[in-house]
Amino acid sequence: MGRGSGIGGVIIAVWLIIGVIAAGQRGYFNSDEANCAKAGTIIVTIIAGPLNYVGVNPKINCTIPQPSK
Incomplete structure (x- = not known):
């Protein structure tokens, strides 16, 4: 492995x-409410990283089927 892999790792770490x-x-991270939409939004925001500062505002919407009665 060359130097490029170390630099790439640093770039990814800084991005995240x-x-x-x-x-x-x-x-x-302030809300106690935990659901798939909240978790998805947090994960996408972390992955989007610096893009958030140029106006990207990712939101995830999901619905979990309710159990039958």
Whole structure:
């Protein structure tokens, strides 16, 4: 492995750290409510990372089927 793989790892780590900061600034970690939409939004925000600072605002909507009665 050459130097490029180390630099790539650092870039990915910094990208994800910026994503966590963006999710924190949006208040996604403050809520006690846990559901798939909330988790999906947090994950997409972290992955989108720096794109959040240029106006990308990812939101995930999902519905879980209710058990039959």
